Amino acid sequence: MKLNMVKALNLALRQEMERDRDVLVLGEDVGVDGGVFRVTEDLQRRFGSQRVIDSPLAEAAIIGASVGMALYGLKPVCEIQFSGFAFQCFHQIENHAARYRQRSQGRFHCAMVVRMPYGGGVRALEHHSESEEQFYAHIPGLKMVIPSGPRNARALLVSAIRDPDPVIFFEAKGLYHAAREEVPDDPEMMPLGRAQIVREGRDLTLISYGAMLRVAREAADTLAQEDGAEAEVIDLLTVAPLDRATLAASVQKTGRAVIIHEAPQSFGPGAEIAASIMERAFLSLEAPIKRVAAYDVPFVGFARERATVPDVPRVLAAARETLAF
C-alpha cells in the first residue's frame, strides 16, 4: 500500500490496537475528530470510546493519567496536539514517566508512547512550529524517536509501542503529507536506537533526522553534481539513545561532519552528536564539525521562518567550508 505519513501512523496504531488489548489512545480531539492531523482517524469507531479517549483539555492529566495506566500495565499511546503544548505536561514526563523504573527499583515502569507533531513549514502561529526534541533527548530514562518518512514512521511507532520504556515520538508536520511510500501490510518494526545510512559517501557525513533529512539529502545530491563530493547521509531516526557507533564509523571514513537540525543550535542535539564524534573519531577528523540549525531566537513568526530554519543553501555552504578546510 502506498501511504502518506498520516495514514502510515494510523495503520501502526490500528494494528497494534488489534494485536494488544492493553494499547489505548488518549488525547485532545483524538476520538470523534480523529486528531487535528487525522492520525487517529477512525480508531474510536473501531475500538470504542473506552480505548480511544477524547480527554478534557489538560496535557498534565493526559500524561499523568497515562503514567497511572502504564503503572497498572496498560500501554497508553497519548497524543499531545502540538509539541509546543507539551510544556504543560513536562513535569509528568520528567518527574515520573522517565523515572518510575528507577524510582521503584524495577517494580514499576512506564511503557507508554507520547506522540506529538513538531516542527515548522506549515505557516502556523507560535507554539505550532517549534522543534523541542533536545529537551526530551536530555532526560535519562526516555527514548526520543523522530521518523523521516511514512514507512519508517510506521515501523518505529510499532517498536515504540512495544518498547518497555517511555518513548517520546515526534512527527514532523511538514512530512505528514509530503510523500507517499510503499508500506507493507504486515506489521514491520525497526529497532530503536539505531541510525540508518540513507546515502553512502566517502567525503563528508551529513547527519540529520525528521523533516531536515530531506534537506540533507538534497544537499548531498547537489554536492555530488556540482562539487564531485560524495556525502554520506545519516538518518538518526532515534535521537536518544544516540547511535554513536554508526556516527563514529561514518566519520572515521569521511573525516568530516555537518549536523543539521531544526531546533535552535545552542545546547541542541548537534552539540551532543559533535561531542560524541569527537570522543570516538577525533583522530579521523579533517575539519571542525559544523552545525546548521535554527538560530538561537524564540519563535520568529511564519512570515520569516525561512530566515532561521536550515535550508539547502545553508547546508551547502557549511559542507563546502568543511570540505575546503
Next chain:
Amino acid sequence: MPRTPLEPRFTIEHLSILDSDGNLDTALEPDLPADELKRLYRAMLLGRRLDERMVRLQRQGRIGTFAPIKGQEASQLGSVSTLRPTDWMVPSFRETAAMIWRGWPIDKLLLFFAGFLEGGQPAPAQHDLGITIPVATQLPHAVGLAYAAQYRGEDAVVMAFFGDGATSEGDFHEAANFAGVWHVPVVFVCQNNQWAISVPLKKQTHSRTIAQKALAYGFPGIQVDGNDVLAVHAASREAVERARAGGGPTLIECVTYRLGVHTTADDPTKYRTDEEVAEWARKDPLTRFTEYLRKKNLLEDGLEAQVDAEIAEAIRRFEATPPPDPLAIFAHAYAELPPDVAAQRRELAERLQAPPPRRADEEHPPAPPMRGQRMTRR
C-alpha cells in the same frame, strides 16, 4: 458527632436580560446611554463583518490560520466595554472583537495572522497583553498584573478571557486559587462556546456550570446569557466595580456558541450537527441587539457600509506592508544580543547579501498546508 451542613450554602445565578425572542426584563435593563449602545452595536457589527472577511482572506491565503469569533461578539464586547483604558485586558486567541475595542488596529491583527510578530506588539500606552495561544496560560499573568496594580496602590482592574476548554487546564485552577487567596482585582471571563475544538462541554467538565468553579476558590461566579450583550455588560460592570472597590475576583461564565469553525484548519461537520448550529444561530447575539436598538430608534442608516469601508481600508494598509526583513528576527530576542547570537545575525546578514546562488529546485518547496489551509501568495 453528626453530619452538619456547613454554612454558607452556595447558589449560582444565571442572568438573562434580553432573550433570543426579544423579550426584555426592564427591571434589569442596564441604563446605558444611547451613545454607548450605538458604540457597542457598531463594535459587534464590525466584529462580525471583519470575521467573515478574515475567513475569506484566510481561504485566499492572504493570512494564515486564525480563530473566528462569529457568535461570541456579545460575550466579548459586553464585558470588555466595562473597562477603562487604564484597566488591563488579557486575551486568549479568540478575542478579535474585544481587542479592536481596546484599540488594536485591524491591520495589525491581520499582520499578526499573516505570521508577522510586529502584529503582536501592543501600542506603548495600551494596557493589553497580546494574543496567548497555549490555553489558559495567560490566566496567572492576569493575577500577577492585578497583584501588581494593588501593590502599587493603583485602582486598575484586570479582565482575562478564556474558553470552556481552558477550565480543564491546571493554569486556570492555579490562577483562580491565587486570585482568591490574594483577593486581587481580576475578572475572569469564560466564553463558554460549548466546544473545545471537537470536545463538547459535557466531556470537558462534569460540573453543572463553569461559574460554580469560582466557589471552590472562595469568590463569586455568575453565569450569564453570553449572547445577550446587556446581561454580559450588567454582570461585568458589577464584577469590575466590585474588583475596583477591593471586593476581589469574579468569574463570569458567558454561555455562548461558536457559530463558525474552531480555526480555519478545522472541519466542524466531523463532530457536530447542522441542527445544533441552526438552533444557536437563532440565538444570534447580533440579531437580538439589532431588534433592541430598532425599537429604541437607535439604528443608524448606512452603518454596515461604514464598517465595511473601515475594514477595507485596514486590509489595504495591511496589504501595503513591505515584505518581511529577515534580520528582524533578532530585533527583540534579547535586550542586548549575546555575542554568539549576534554572530548568527551577522551570518544571516551575509547570506542575505550574497548573490542569490539558489536555483529554483534548491528552494524549499512550498510547505504542505495543514488541513484546511491554503497556500499563500504573501
